Amino acid sequence: MSVLTVTNLKKSFGPNEILKDISLSIEKGEVVSIIGPSGGGKTTLLRCLNFLEEADSGTLTFDGVSYTLPSVTKKEIGEIRKETGFVFQSYNLFANKTALENVTQGLITVRKKPKAEAEKIGMEMLRKVNMEDRASYFPAQLSGGQQQRVAIARALAGDPDIIYFDEPTSALDPELIGEVLRVMQDLAEGGLTMLVVTHEMSFARDVSKRTIFMEGGVIVEEGPSKELFTHPENARTAEFIRSVER
Amino acid sequence: MSKVWEIILESFWPLFTKGLLVTIPLTAISFAIALVIAVIVALIQYAKVPVLTQIARFYIWLIRGTPLLVQLFIVFYGLPGLGIRVNAFWAAVFVFSVCEGAYCAETIRGALEAVPYGQTEAGYCVGMNFAQTMWHIVLPQAFRNAFPALMNSLISMVKDTSLAANITVNEMFMTGQRIAGRTYQFLAIYIEVAFIYLMFCTVLSLVQKKLEGVLSRYERKDAA
Numbered sequence: 300m301s302v303l304t305v306t307n308l309k310k311s312f313g314p315n316e317i318l319k320d321i322s323l324s325i326e327k328g329e330v331v332s333i334i335g336p337s338g339g340g341k342t343t344l345l346r347c348l349n350f351l352e353e354a355d356s357g358t359l360t361f362d363g364v365s366y367t368l369p370s371v372t373k374k375e376i377g378e379i380r381k382e383t384g385f386v387f388q389s390y391n392l393f394a395n396k397t398a399l400e401n402v403t404q405g406l407i408t409v410r411k412k413p414k415a416e417a418e419k420i421g422m423e424m425l426r427k428v429n430m431e432d433r434a435s436y437f438p439a440q441l442s443g444g445q446q447q448r449v450a451i452a453r454a455l456a457g458d459p460d461i462i463y464f465d466e467p468t469s470a471l472d473p474e475l476i477g478e479v480l481r482v483m484q485d486l487a488e489g490g491l492t493m494l495v496v497t498h499e500m501s502f503a504r505d506v507s508k509r510t511i512f513m514e515g516g517v518i519v520e521e522g523p524s525k526e527l528f529t530h531p532e533n534a535r536t537a538e539f540i541r542s543v544e545r
Numbered sequence: 546m547s548k549v550w551e552i553i554l555e556s557f558w559p560l561f562t563k564g565l566l567v568t569i570p571l572t573a574i575s576f577a578i579a580l581v582i583a584v585i586v587a588l589i590q591y592a593k594v595p596v597l598t599q600i601a602r603f604y605i606w607l608i609r610g611t612p613l614l615v616q617l618f619i620v621f622y623g624l625p626g627l628g629i630r631v632n633a634f635w636a637a638v639f640v641f642s643v644c645e646g647a648y649c650a651e652t653i654r655g656a657l658e659a660v661p662y663g664q665t666e667a668g669y670c671v672g673m674n675f676a677q678t679m680w681h682i683v684l685p686q687a688f689r690n691a692f693p694a695l696m697n698s699l700i701s702m703v704k705d706t707s708l709a710a711n712i713t714v715n716e717m718f719m720t721g722q723r724i725a726g727r728t729y730q731f732l733a734i735y736i737e738v739a740f741i742y743l744m745f746c747t748v749l750s751l752v753q754k755k756l757e758g759v760l761s762r763y764e765r766k767d768a769a
Contacts, residue, residue, distance in 0.1 A: 351666055377672060385670035391663035395685045395763050405671030408681060437763040453671065 301360070302327050302460050302492050303348070308357035308368065310340075310347055317343045318354070319516040325461065325494055330487045332503035332524065333496045335513040336539060341496040342388075344513070345463045348494075349385050350376045362460060381409065384454025384462035388469050390446040392438040398425065398449045399434040402456045410457065424452035428482045444475030448482055455486075462486075464495040480506075500543055504528045512536045549733050556724045556734060557741075560717055564741050567716040571634065571706045575641035576699050582646030587653035588679065601650070608647035614708050616640045621712035637709040641702065649698055656691035657683060689760045696753040700746050707742075717741065 303325045310318040317340045325331055333341045346352040354368040361379050392401050399421045406417035425431040428448035438446050447467055454462045467483070468476040480502055487493060487506050497503055503510045504524050511521040520533040531537040586604065589597045621636045631639065660683050668678030710719035721738035725731045
């Protein structure tokens with residue numbers, strides 16, 4: 300069963316058409332990577348899926364319910380966001396909250412869970428990303444890799460149907476990338492549905508089942524990761540993979 | 546010379562109690578109302594609410610462009626001409642709140658805009674709506690940003706309440722004027738009044754220092 304299906308998604312910023320007719324579908328438990336050069340619309344696509352940007356047109360089917368974009372009500376957006384998680388490139392942890400509070404914020408405010416129960420879930424999520432010993436730390440006291448792992452715990456807390464990762468390791472120092480990728484790999488093996496915009500080719504090739512190559516606002520090529528990386532059909536895909544794997 | 550000291554000592558307690566019972570409450574009530582006004586006016590502009598944003602800008606333009614003393618006179622001496630009579634103390638509270646609200650609104654708007662937008666987006670992504678995101682995430686951080694400037698406004702206001710003497714509010718300065726008029730010790734008494742204002746403001750400065758430490762707890766790099 301597909302968690303998410305998008306058809307004919309379009310988005311422009313002024314005269315610039317960023318997404319030109321994008322269609323894709325994500326199955327439950329599937330891990331899909333989106334790769335491609337900067338400015339190709341990868342991040343915008345992810346942001347449209349979670350309504351951080353308003354798409355100009357298209358259809359979104361989420362958990363079996365179809366919505367015509369952009370005419371989606373605030374209430375519907377709220378419902379969809381409750382079932383999704385989002386991990387930002389720049390972490391965006393709540394600066395005035397501890398690691399644990401970052402994870403429990405949505406549980407308490409949105410899901411109305413009692414504080415004790417929320418904290419129990421919160422600690423469990425922090426354990427999954429190996430951050431339980433930093434529960435009482437504020438984001439400013441954590442390294443980038445640690446912040447990103449807390450951000451992943453926060454995204455996991457609501458038991459979402461899918462988590463969107465927007466270049467989760469791009470802002471990290473090289474030696475911190477590994478710890479975040481390891482957590483993501485664990486989650487992928489645990490059956491979490493993930494859509495990952497990434498420049499980490501090893502993650503796309505080895506962890507995700509399927510890879511989408513996007514450029515110029517269109518999906519140029521998609522397929523099982525191993526095949527796409529070893530035998531790309533499109534010349535541009537081949538060129539891109541060659542250039543990043545150098 | 547000893548007579549001057551006697552007058553100074555004798556008038557300290559009447560002046561100090563006036564400060565405690567009129568100047569401080571006048572400041573505290575007005576500033577509390579001003580903060581509520583300021584947060585609302587700042588949020589209206591931050592969220593770019595149509596029509597209300599224009600009204601907010603008009604309010605700030607009008608209040609910032611006119612002298613506080615003139616505003617006091619309009620309300621206390623002018624409004625009775627329209628049949629609106631207000632007790633002097635509450636007229637002062639009204640004017641100080643509305644006036645300070647305009648200045649603080651700008652302080653808070655700036656502080657809100659200084660909070661990175663990613664904080665708001667992260668709030669949305671955990672399922673919170675605009676109001677919840679503002680209340681739990683953005684406003685607390687904006688308040689921390691605005692705190693030094695707001696304390697500036699508060700300290701300013703303690704002293705500005707002396708203007709209320711002009712509309713018959715019997716606060717500390719007016720009490721000082723009366724004592725000075727009776728004793729002819731203008732220099733001594735006015736310096737004494739200034740000293741008591743200084744005492745109040747010193748306490749506030751100390752409170753500010755203490756509170757800033759608490760508020761910026763989350764910004765410190767050292768471990769919890």
